[in-house]
Amino acid sequence: MTAGPDRVARTDVALVGGLALLEPEPRTDDPTWLASARQSASEWVGAHGFPTRKDEDWRYTRLEPVLEVPFERASPERSHERARIAIDGLGTGLGGARLSFVNGRFAPELSEIGALPEGVRVTNLAAILAEGDERLEAIFSRTFGPFHHAFAALNTALTDDGAFVSLPANAVLDAPIELVFFSETDGPPLVSNPRTVVLAGPGSQATVVETHIGLPGEVYCTNAVTEFVLEPGARVAHYKVQDESESAFHFALLDVRQDRASSFSSHAVALGSQVARHEVRICLAAEGADVSINGLYLPRGNQHHDNPVRIEHAAPGGTSRQLYKGVVDGHGHGVFNGHIIVRPDAAGTDARQTNKNLLLSDDAEIDTRPRLEILTDDVKCAHGAAVGRLDGDALFYLRSRGVPEGEARGILTYAFAREMVDRIPIDSLRTRVERLVADRLAMPSELAR
Numbered sequence: 001m002t003a004g005p006d007r008v009a010r011t012d013v014a015l016v017g018g019l020a021l022l023e024p025e026p027r028t029d030d031p032t033w034l035a036s037a038r039q040s041a042s043e044w045v046g047a048h049g050f051p052t053r054k055d056e057d058w059r060y061t062r063l064e065p066v067l068e069v070p071f072e073r074a075s076p077e078r079s080h081e082r083a084r085i086a087i088d089g090l091g092t093g094l095g096g097a098r099l100s101f102v103n104g105r106f107a108p109e110l111s112e113i114g115a116l117p118e119g120v121r122v123t124n125l126a127a128i129l130a131e132g133d134e135r136l137e138a139i140f141s142r143t144f145g146p147f148h149h150a151f152a153a154l155n156t157a158l159t160d161d162g163a164f165v166s167l168p169a170n171a172v173l174d175a176p177i178e179l180v181f182f183s184e185t186d187g188p189p190l191v192s193n194p195r196t197v198v199l200a201g202p203g204s205q206a207t208v209v210e211t212h213i214g215l216p217g218e219v220y221c222t223n224a225v226t227e228f229v230l231e232p233g234a235r236v237a238h239y240k241v242q243d244e245s246e247s248a249f250h251f252a253l254l255d256v257r258q259d260r261a262s263s264f265s266s267h268a269v270a271l272g273s274q275v276a277r278h279e280v281r282i283c284l285a286a287e288g289a290d291v292s293i294n295g296l297y298l299p300r301g302n303q304h305h306d307n308p309v310r311i312e313h314a315a316p317g318g319t320s321r322q323l324y325k326g327v328v329d330g331h332g333h334g335v336f337n338g339h340i341i342v343r344p345d346a347a348g349t350d351a352r353q354t355n356k357n358l359l360l361s362d363d364a365e366i367d368t369r370p371r372l373e374i375l376t377d378d379v380k381c382a383h384g385a386a387v388g389r390l391d392g393d394a395l396f397y398l399r400s401r402g403v404p405e406g407e408a409r410g411i412l413t414y415a416f417a418r419e420m421v422d423r424i425p426i427d428s429l430r431t432r433v434e435r436l437v438a439d440r441l442a443m444p445s446e447l448a449r
Helices: 032-048 082-088 124-129 136-140 150-158 392-399 405-421 427-440
Strands: 096-101 121-123 162-167 177-183 189-193 195-200 205-214 220-230 235-243 249-258 263-270 276-283 291-297 304-313 319-328 333-342 350-359 363-367 372-373 380-388
Touching: 032 136, 032 162, 032 405, 082 096, 082 177, 082 363, 096 121, 096 162, 096 205, 096 304, 121 124, 124 162, 124 195, 124 263, 124 333, 136 195, 136 276, 150 195, 150 220, 177 189, 177 220, 189 380, 195 235, 205 220, 220 319, 235 249, 235 276, 235 427, 249 263, 263 427, 276 291, 304 319, 319 333, 319 363, 319 405, 333 350, 350 363, 363 380, 372 380, 392 405, 392 427, 405 427
Parallel strands: 096 177, 162 195, 177 205, 189 220, 195 220, 205 235, 220 249, 235 263, 249 276, 263 291, 276 304, 291 319, 304 333, 319 350, 333 363, 333 372, 350 380
Antiparallel strands: 121 162
């Protein structure tokens, strides 16, 4: 389903770009398996190049704007004063550990971990890689398959740091783990490749909040990969707020593998970046796993927000729910590309997929493509999508009660988005997101509350 103005067709080219010229730096402390994985990933990029619009999962996203920029890798030797100001602006935290990263590298002076239950590890990934933790070998050494692409491979080849969370069996974290990724550049455009790995042991429970921020007007690229591995009975909630500079680029992959009777939920809110892609890949690999994926994207101006979601039911009795909402203004472009796959051995699957979109201008555009691929019987699956504009009758009603047109439009638009904000149960985080969304939609904060 497509809504909005026709766009001028472009001839796709073999995209190489400045990002492909970045090579893995020699690291004497890398274990052998990691050095091999980095080299294989770099060679994979050289052999396959970057996706083009001929690739089905990238057909609505032009990569020329990012690949034409001569990005450089960020140096670790830089002041963190601007980062401190921006991170302090988020507030006092969410009550648990906060790990902060500047251009993809851990900033311990901006972080606070505090006391943790016995056996729980919350630290930076570089420290764990230096230890040669064998649990990471399977993650970094995965063979790149047909659903992979150059951005994920580049992250494997180039990542310097990120977050690492390990939960032993039955560990319960009552307070959220907050991961803050701040990006800046005071010269040439910079690229960072943060990697986050969360290993949730049997019966463990945790909440992870991922925030990406940057300075307005600066050009940089965040290429992030976040991976969750849930063992039997684990329960993990994930929240992500993407509020990067609107001159920047944001490419992210959320990769989740779930074991028996595990539960995972993710709630993403996207406001920033010139071109942003938040990709979700989830495999319900064992019986009785369930997942809930929610997303709110709000591109405006010339922003482009792409939301590819692929959920694979590979075992019986799995449940998945998806609800994505888009609010698009100006010449903004929103994309939802949902794909549910039910494998032959996944009888008893219950899957639902919904995408709703609101266009606020004549030049706004939405491409929505919900899909079901069902390879077995005895399933309950449904999907749907809708694209529309503000209700004229409701707008007339508010204006007839003396509400100015701009405020009336803001009220109705915020009401559409509010459902996604209300799905955040953490009070302090919901208040933070509420403020961001209200500001974006020109909604008076007192009315938003």
